[in-house]
Amino acid sequence: MPSDSRQDWRTIKSLLPYLWNYRFRAGLAIGSLILSKFANVSVPLILKEIVDIFDQNHEAALVLPLGLLVGYGLMRAGSALFNELRDGIFAKVRHGIVREISIHFMEHLHNLSLRFHLDRKTGGITRDMERGTRSISSLFNMLLFNIIPTLVEVTLIATILLANYNPWFAIITFGTVGIYITTTFLITNWRMKFRVEMNQRDSEASTRAVDSLINYETVKYFGNERYELDQYDEQMRSWESAAVKSQTSMSALNFVQAFIIAIGVTIIMVMAGQGVVDGEMSLGDLVLVNTFLLQLFIPLGFLGVVYSQIKHSLSDIDMMFQLLEKKPEIVDREGATTLDAGRGEIHFNQVDFAYNADRPILHDISFSVPAGRKVAVVGQSGSGKSTLARLLFRFYEPQSGSITINGTNTLEITQHSLRAAIGIVPQDTVLFNHTIGYNIEYARPGATQTEVEEAARMANIHD
Incomplete structure (x- = not known):
């Protein structure tokens, strides 16, 4: 297994304990997802029956399709309902995990040694944290709302095609999906280096900007505004170059994906059309196959983007988790005691x-x-x-x-x-970027307003 794949699985494994805390809600969300896909796949089946009735029996069409048409609407409504239930149920999971990891990350940063913080650039750390927490939400969103639904739908549609039509329909469907996914994975893994470089340049540019603004007064003393802008522009040019490579490689991936889908759809529709001409398939069957392909390949068309975003998210999360793996230099020894200040010698x-x-x-x-x-x-x-x-x-x-x-x-x-x-x-x-009162109280959180004002008077800063 390639090292980057092992790294991705290691990152996902690191997220599982947080997900386990919300396993009940996650299970309900997945259940709603499956019900939504069953309802979604039922829609073309009902549509097939409606088309066949209109095509074959005009007298029955005045009565029988009414029930099917109502069922058609109910299935579409059911699919939308279960989708929204899934979103609502999983919202607590996604945002709860982001909150827990953010708190854990902040706690860990405070536990790391002073040496670590003096050696690292604060702007880079905060950018890694920002990207990492945002990517956690995106990762769960894409897995539950894109990858898993697509896999469930591919399985259901292929099963229906295999059970009711020429096996070649299912074979070509699976073959197209397989080639599509394999090509997507190969190209996406190749272009990941551009994303990694882009992230590195982004962190460097952010660090440069934060450092420049923190030292605003020094910049003004020496009149080095132009110098600072030139330095920042140099960082942004490096980021721009990496970002352009990332986007152009994405465009190439999108074209290859569209080409594979076009070939697969064309072959299947030619087979279905020939089946209707030969009398082996009804007009409703043709509509069914076409609708299934639309339902399948439209979301599949976004798989490349989704997979790329998942890889990018895993890369961003891994950068944050690398910081979580840093061991504190100073730790309490086993059996350490609480200091009784006493006389203070x-x-x-x-x-x-x-x-x-x-x-x-x-x-x-x-x-x-x-x-x-x-x-x-x-x-x-x-x-x-x-x-x-x-x-x-x-x-x-x-x-x-x-x-x-x-x-x-x-x-x-x-x-x-x-x-x-x-x-x-x-x-x-x-000083913290807060009120003077907050900064005075910081030494003893919970101090009364009177105590804060007295401290301010002693420091000659109370009006």
Whole structure:
């Protein structure tokens, strides 16, 4: 099995636990789908009987077709009803899974280390997340509303043709569908590289745009608006080239698909027409075969687009799941305890640390901060002052030595309780895109309005 196919199945397998949580609703939706297809296939059968009655018996046509015509309308209405039931039932499944995975993804990103977030571009991560969650909804939508219905309908129609007509009708139908699907898969797999490249260029362009806008003030200081636009245009040109290749290869695929369908339909209709001329088939049979082919090949005509979109969706989802597979660098140890802040005595004991092995930042650092006392750390830029705070918060762990609070090694303390016990004023001004009140309250969610206002007064920002 090709590696990309194995990757697709691995991605689908990763989605199954989420789908299993909604198995009852998913089962009801599939049941509605099957009933809809039975009703849909019944429509041409009833139409055949109506045509034969009008063609063979004009007297009976005044009475008997009325029941068939009513049945014809009921079957069409039934097909539409079950389709809408399927949509309504499955909506909770599709959107619920997107919500659960989005929450899981966001939680996982927050659990990853500071090193990961400093090394990765935020714009690229958010774009991967956006495409991934959108593609999950699209994937389930296409599977339940396109692929499965088409397969059910192909099976029902081929069974009816095989049971009632020359076996060659079913053989040619299956043969056409088989050639169509095989060709679609081969061409789509070939053109997937263009989609992957397009996604990569899209993420790079998004990252460039976000980075440029975040540093808006710096761009203005140096008057580099034109430079930023040129850099962004270079990224967008690469994306444009990949997008054009993706679209032109799609056009080639669509033509090949239409050509295969045209040949299959022509052969079957010639056989049906000859059957009517030879007296082996009625006019109603000809109408039945023609209607079946329309019902079958019209949705099948979209299979190439659907399969391409499924492959694209799986590619987008896989990029998101690759991030989910990233292991957090800092994890709570088994049996980690909750920190009792108590007096808050801090000790750094012979701490060594380096962000990269070839550039040590701290070596054999030892000092103590007694409870209730203040310590100032002075040094040139890059000497490791901020690194001390990051180690204390356990954003990183020292290569050797230890850091203790009230005699307990921070490695033996849960990260949540450790960080909840420490207050910090960041070196850089960091604000959420929200109100000032929200940003003040963020340090202690649930604080009363009075407490928020008092904190604002202490910071001299309350009118």
